[in-house]
């Protein structure tokens with residue numbers, strides 16, 4: 516509450532200087548300035564010049580790193596390169612460079628603000644009593660005067676270089692936060708050419724290639740990586756995905772498999788040590804809706820399986836293949852409990868029954884895991900004999916199943 520009860524007319528207020536209004540403002544706000552000392556009371560103090568140079572350098576460096584961040588974000592080669600490829604080193608340092616340039620830009624800007632405040636803003640101790648209620652006209656006018664006073668005493672008005680650099684630094688620091696958001700704005704309905712990750716829409720996966728007449732095997736991940744030959748890494752002859760035969764899996768066990776098209780096969784009698792299919796295999800593994808759980812039930816459990824209407828022939832003997840993408844919000848449902856034949860999603864504990872066509876039996880998921888129809892060819896390799904009959908993954912508003 517104001518201690519000064521005098522009412523001021525607009526005329527009186529207009530006649531007052533900024534200093535008088537600022538003093539009046541502190542009085543009206545119940546603020547007592549107990550101590551105030553200018554940092555550099557003597558003009559042309561060399562210490563002031565040194566402080567000014569320090570702040571200028573910090574701001575200039577902050578701007579430099581802000582520009583570097585934008586340059587790296589826009590022009591650095593960011594697309595995935597595997598170990599054996601040219602440019603893998605540049606790709607590897609892309610993310611660290613973004614972090615370092617953004618971090619330094621913001622940190623240096625902060626350091627400049629702190630240095631400026633400690634060097635140029637007067638030292639002051641003020642005491643204020645709190646009051647309630649809306650502000651009166653006089654309070655508003657005096658507040659403006661106080662802000663003007665702060666601007667004046669900050670000495671920023673007569674330091675155009677520092678003010679300009681600080682403004683530019685603040686804009687660039689803001690851009691380092693705002694700019695990356697542009698990269699995550701995507702159109703989820705925009706279809707591209709169909710490939711091993713589908714066509715980019717939510718309805719398709721690598722298994723959709725079956726609809727185009729391609730043979731798609733169930734590929735198991737060997738975990739193989741680029742090997743060093745003569746001091747160089749090479750992925751020639753490295754097969755990350757290999758075809759599966761039913762006998763590769765024991766009863767009551769599970770294997771994660773990925774779509775492996777015929778032209779990507781490099782194993783068994785088709786193995787060629789000079790072929791390089793590693794990158795295509797990695798694209799299949801990285802396909803967001805590609806992973807499938809191949810489960811081999813015990814024969815006595817398989818006899819009890821309840822098959823979903825319309826999907827009676829989707830399994831191959833004791834082998835059942837379910838999408839690994841949880842129908843709740845899309846985590847990998849990676850835990851298969853062999854005693855109960857339950858599939859558990861670790862994210863929010865949804866459970867699905869492998870004996871009941873992947874039906875949810877606990878937790879927030881409301882839809883069964885889509886089942887992939889599988890078979891075995893004349894060479895004994897497992898393949899998908901049709902695409903999923905429903906979209907894979909969590910619900911989205913256009914889906915009808």
Ligand code: FES
Nearest residue numbers: 841843844860863
């Ligand atoms: S994502 Fe699987 S339970 Fe939530």
